[in-house]
Amino acid sequence: MSATRIIDKKKLADFLETLSSDCEVIIPTVEDGNLLFSELGSSKLEDSFKGRPIVSPKEYLFPQKEKILAFDTTxxxxxxxxAYTNDKKRVIWGIRPCDLHGIKTLDAIYLSDFVDTYYQARRKNTIMMGLNCNEPCETCFCNSCQTGPFASEAYDVVFTDLGDKYLVKVGSDAGQEAVDKIPNLFAEATNDDEKKAGELEEKSKQSFQRKVDVDVAKQNLPESWDDALWAEESEMCILCGGCNFTCPTCHCFNIEDVQCGEKASIRMRYWDSCQLGGFTQMAAENTRENQAARLRQRIFHKYIYTPDKYDGAIGCTGCGRCIEVCPVNIDITHILGRVASK
Amino acid sequence: MIENIYVPHLMTITKIRDEAENVKTFTLEFKDSQIGKNFDYKPGQFGEVTLFNIGEAPISITSSPANKGYLELSVANVGKVTSALHQKNEGDVIGFRGPYGNGFPFEEVSGKNILFVAGGIGLAPLRSLINQMFAERNKFGKISILYGCRIPNLLCFQNELDNWAKLENSEVLLTVDACPENDWKGNIGVVGSLLPNIDIDLENTVAFVCGPPVMIHFVILDLLKMGFSGDNIITTMERRMECGLGKCGHCNIGEKYVCKDGPVFSYQQLKELGENI
Incomplete structure (x- = not known):
């Protein structure tokens, strides 16, 4: 890969606008006080961003609801x-390292064994441009999960905010091609630029308010199976599903046929939530019948089952969104802390 | 262009047979004969069946791979998709994708005596294996089939049960939980109550158990009490499924997806998975 470069902050908009001539460019933007992803053009690029968007960019690869098939029985x-297809080309800029890692986890799930046609098409057409985190949020614990605050993998291009400019690292051929479209916007990074980025990374790492001993928690989890903590921690759950819906790695879905007139229907898929009672409901019984078992499933799935199944990496990115979104303060770092201290 | 794993193939219903009260057996053939020719499956595998404009449901294949050219599904009318299927006629077209799941061990249990314990519609997936074993009869020792239903009207595959009973080195024992009509001459009691009536060479017997969860639970307890090892008890797991492909997450237990890594597990494997069975 080419040497590290820099781009002047004022020129980033030019870069992204040029890219938008033949694809959709998605950027983080503030709406009603919330940081969200939205399309460049309908939103303006700000000079700097704090924190991470309240939802991950998962939606662009695995939409909350999606048409997959249409049937006509005339x-x-x-x-x-x-079969519906999707060939929209997209650049997503400003993906935080936690979310880059989340996409890596989704890749493992959707692109292994049976390849998910719909995810694969979107993934292939998406260029991922990361943005390292200089200031973690209050609920962030990516450092504990080793997915951040600076990205070491899973990006096409990654940016680091150096104040008046961004340090730019290329991580793939697709990223290289994007950067090469307007090479004169970029300059070669100096040793000072690299040094400054290194200092920012160190500073960011020191500023986490939450720490989880993931290794110990993982080790203790199997023993906690019958522990009272699952009932205690889930007692307040109001079954909103927010933890699943904001999670960058939650991949569960329902398939549903929606009738369109008498002789046609559309097969849809929707995100589903393992925290909802109906998730495991069958005709005769529900195999996960209480909230304690459902909360345990969410944590075990992220910390035990996903690493066991796919290359050892945990399925939690430490993004902290499930903590932030929970209306009754169910807190994964608190739960893992309890498990680790057993 | 890779194959879209969610697209069902069209299948024509060529025959419908009333199997038991509320149960019908559907014979299906692929409309595209080329797909039919390439279609292969193992006993214990299932398919996702589409009733167009209604929905999709996972249903096990009851025919045996020894019978080429068609598939059979035996379906109880219990839900949205199955009731729509029950309203279909011969000549109608439905969708099918599969086969999915791991299927029953076959070569792995050759040389053994085989004990089948089935409850209700749970005989449907086992029937696939039973017929394949009879098709390769010399690979197996004694084949015992214990089958129970709530009432006599629910017994499926009655002709075949009679035929299996007549085959060499095999036995078929039937039971019902109750007989309201009083016209049942056989055993009354749960299917596990038949176990003391048969001679079992524990070291050389593998048990296949399939039926409603509560029946599986008690039969496994009976078998363990008799001295069966967990490895020699093979059962199928029932979980909510949507995709059949290990993606949608509903049937996840431990690091396994029942739809892809199961639905067939040994009791030993189930114990290690953790969650209640």
């Missing part, structure tokens, strides 16, 4: 089946 015998 001809009863030769039923017409149409």
């Amino acid at each position: 001809d009863k015998v030769n039923v017409d089946i149409k």
Whole structure:
């Protein structure tokens, strides 16, 4: 890969606008006080961003609801089946390292064994441009999960905010190609630039308010299976599903056929939540019948099952969104802390 | 262009047979004969069945791979998709994608005596294996089939049960929980109550258990009490499923997805998975 570069902050908009001539460019933007992803053009690029968007960019790869198939039974015998396709090209700029890692986890799930056609099409057409975190939020614990605050992998290009300019590192051929479109916007980074980025990384690492001993928690989790803590921690849950819906790695979905007139329907898929009672409901019984078992499933899935199944990496990015969104203060770092201290 | 794993194939219902009260057996053939020719499966695998404009449901294949050219599904009318299927006629078209799941061990248990314990519609997936074993009869020792239902009207595959009973080195024992009509001459009691009636060579017998969860639970306890090892008890797991592909997450237990890594597990494996079975 090419040497590290810098781009003047004022020129970043030019860079992204140039890219937007043949693809959709997504950037973080502030709406009603919330940092969200939205399309460049309808939103303006700010000079700097604090924190991480309240939802991850997962939506752009695995939408909350999505049409997958259309059926037409006008001809009863030769039923017409149409598969929806998606070939929109997209650049997402400003993806925090936690979310880059989240996409890596989704890749492992959706692109292994049976390849998920819909995810694969979007993933292939998406260029991921990361933005390192100089200032973690109050609920962040990516440092404990080793997914941040600075990205070491899973990006096409990653930016570091150096104040009046960004340090730019390229991580893939697709990233290189994007940067090469307007090479004169970029200059070679100096040793001082690299040094400053290194200092910012160190400073960021020191400023986490939350720490989880992930290794010990992981080690203790199997023993905690029957512990009272699951009932205690889940007691207040109001089944809103927010923890799942804001999680960058939650990948569960429902498939549902929606009728369109008498002889046609659309097969949709929607995000689903393992915290909802109906998630495991079958005709005769519900195999996960209380909230304690459902909370345990969420934590075990992230910290035990995902690493066991896919290359050892945990399925939690430490982004802290499930803590932030929870209306009754169910706090994964508190739960893991309890487990680790057993 | 890779294959879209969610697209069902069209299948024509070529035959419908009333199997038992509220249960019908559907014979299906792929509309595209090329797909039919390449379609292969193992006993214990299942498919996602689409009733167009209604929905999709996972249903086990009851025919045996020894019978080429068609599939059979035996389906109880219990939900939205299955009741729509029950309203279909011969000649109608439905969707099917699969086969999914790991299927029952076959070569791995050759040389053994085989004990089947089935409850209700749970005989459907086992029937696939039973017929494949009879098709390769010399690979197995004694084949015992214990089958129970709530009432006599629910017994499926009655002709086949009669035929299996007549085959060499095999036995079929039936029971019902109750007989309101009083016309049942056989055993009355849960299927586990048949176990003391058969001779079992523990070291050389593998048990296949399939039925409603509560029946599986008690039969496994019976088998363990008899001295079966957890490795020699094979059962199927029932979980809510949507995709059948290990993606949608509903059937996750431990690091396994029942749809992809199961639905067939040994009791030993189930114990290690953790969650209640």
